[in-house]
Amino acid sequence: MATVSAALPRTGIPGFLKHRATAKLALLAVAAAVLVPLANARWASGTWPDALTVDLSEPLGRASDWIIDNRDGHPLFLYFFGHISNAVVLSVRAVYLVLLAAGWAGVTAVSAAVAWRVAGVRLALGTAVAFLACGLLGMWIPTMQTLALMVIAVAASVVVGAVLGLAAGLSDRTHRALRPVLDTMQVLPAFAYLLPVVLVFGIGVPAAVLATVVYAAPPMARLTALGLRDADRGVMEAVASLGATGPQRLLTARIPLARKELLLGVNQTIMMALSMAVIASVIGAGGLGDRVYQALASVDVGAALAAGIPIVLLAVVLDRVTGAAAALDDSRGGATRWALALLAAVAVALAGRFTGRLEWPEPWAVNIAEPVNRAVDWMTAHLYSGVPYIGGTADWAGHFTTWVLDPLRDGLQWLPWWSVLLIVAALAWLIGTWRTALTAVLAMAAIGVLGLWNPSLDTLSQVLAAVAVTLVLGFATGVAAARSARVERLLRPVLDVFQTMPQFVYLIPVVALFGVGRAPAVAAAVVYALPAVVRITTQGLRSVDPAALESARSLGAGSGQQLRQVQLPLARPALLLAVNQGVVLVLAVVIIGGLVGGGALGYDVVFGLAQGDLATGLVAGAAIVCLGLMLDRVTQPTQRRAKEGA
């Protein structure tokens, strides 16, 4: 362990050197010159030395066995986890029964009424259409199951997040302690959350709900804390001078002032919960995600899409409605209208009930699976190989694997372990502070200690290749969209759909196009990460000061020159953010790529879940966490860190 942090200078750095890249590198080089020969003499090997690994699989295996043997007898399970699990099951069931009792007409009407009051007529219509579409696709029952699970998961996430956020908003010490934890949770791939809950709760709805809560609560906590801390000083002063006590101040001033952030937090939480609810089908969440997962088993892209569309619709509707609620100035007005809307909704629900139309009538279902499958078949039949001149997609995938992925992986694995640590340190330090560099190096070293050095570098090579492709495509598209309003308008719905589509749906068409292996995993990751990168790039370029552009134009700069010399440099922070987001999103999907032959860490997690071999899965999950942490720190610009480092 001594060498883990060895490649880093541990003493403070003289202040005047702090912002000079060369000085940082020089310092690092000096440290390396001293420490590397030492480390190399002791543990000379290309990969991580065996002497420095800790084998956790045996104790973890024993722990897993102990849990299975004692789950029905030990007090810890009977009196603690058992109650949690019970509460989850009961509440999900209650919501599910209510939804079923309301029937499809009732649920649609109530949602539309709420959307009308919160967001206006257009969204109300949109909501109604979305719910009816779920029914038309023959997905009413799974949609309700997912909705029931979501309601409970979101409610729990909001409560947990709000409590944590309240604590962090009111106490500086809690804030300092929570911030890094929440930051870290934000960047972790959803897949890594699944195993620990399965270990304790077993496969099923309770595990799925809890994994979702863990995944979706952090944004709520962050935004609550942000809202409370940003409360207007003047207002607070005034309230205090009126003699309000602590709790009064909180209830009457701080929380109402933070309303916008709170609602934004709810919005974020809902979106995260929805994406997790789908992934959690791997651990038995049921509902729409399970339909997608089952369809994949029979390579039925059409059926997967039929279950995927309701998820997208739910996501879009929930996003728009909660977004509109956050933008609303005053929600108390129009009580009579509220009553009217709800009355109408209840009337529709009762009408549905008395006409005996509680369940979605079967003949109304539309089968979209078949035409979609035909389209996919055509695509794979005509594009897979032997296309004149450009070759087929399979050939591309083959070339990509042989000429990009293989050299990248072999190169990374060939590098001596200490040089990888040095590169990580240098990158993280150049872009961040010595603290971020230390975190990144420690995370990377932890991977070595866990004994997953080679698979992690394999995953890393896939991530790097995918990020490179994503950035090239994303920046090009982003530039195009920023320069032409029409392109942006055309892109917008496409981006919306791709961003909310569950990652699972991508997997099979990519296999059909690119075969099995790392190439399809990379392709799926690119498709998933592209929208965010395009969006951030476009926004960054758009928000460049018009005055700067104007003056460049008046100096006679051509449009290419404007782009290169004014827009891109000025949009640098946004572009860096795009890189960071791209890396985080790509990692999430490259891991899921274990399901299509991506191998490496993703495969280990899938293997752990599938074989009930939690030791393998948990260790791989931990390595994923470390890899995510390292990648985030290496790509995270200083400004954000500096602002947060309170």
Next chain:
Amino acid sequence: MRTRTKAVMAAGCSLLVLTGCGAADMTKQTSPFANAQGARTVTLSVQSWVGAQANVAVAQYLLEHELGYRVDTVQVDEVPAWDALSQGRVDAILEDWGHPEQEQRYVADKKTIARGGGLGVTGHIGWFVPTYFAKAHPDVTNWKNLNKYADQLRTPESGGKGQLLDGSPSYVTNDKALVQNLDLDYQVVFAGSEAAQITQIRQFAKERKPFLTYWYAPQWLFRKVPMTEVKLPPYKEGCDADPEKVACAYPHTPLQKYLNAKFARSGGRAAAFLKNFEWTTEDQNQVSLLIADQKMTPEEAAKKWVDGHESVWRKWLS
């Protein structure tokens, strides 16, 4: 200060009231979606392969239309399914390929799972090459000659070696050990899921390219892509005892059904029906093919089979 203490106490009390003060055994909690609206529900575990979907589809159709149950299905992988079965989160597994360790733990020791009899189908795992390739090169069907063909079976994923395509990580496999112990110049490439593996096989077959894959029978894909088994050193009782040293073929396994012990005792007609459920490889393949190749929904496929085979399933209902 006073109010705070009160609030804490109130919170504590309400928590106690909410959860009830007794023990809660989470191994006895069923799915929240089960038994909704007073219907009698059976929850069946569906594994990811299509044969298992066929079993469940037919059982579900008959339970719903002949016995008036409501059936929920949950997709769970093989080993976690045992765990879920012992907890009562699913009531039955209809096709198990042999998990001695779990059987010892849950059936013999904990007695939370009961045997449900045979499915009537015999499963076999092996290595297969496409028949068009085997016809052109008849000696490829013996493992001793596999190294001769390693060159032709190379892909970008397998490095310099031949590719042995494996499927889902949840399936029983000794392939890594086999390749090593039989001294084969091959690399095991895991497709990661059966869907991915099937897609890849069909693409190979469309191009008439050679490939070597881990596969199993009964499986509907044989009808679409005829495959010939590669002979491995013969299976002998106990030759696969040490997973590191396996150097023999996979056994022929009569597939088994398992029921949750409580459900087996008090599951009424549904439990009796599931115990009686027994059909042939031929039947199962017919339904699988309807689902996976004709893209029928499992329900339609089951209906089609049930309509034509009343004499088979009548016996199960008694």
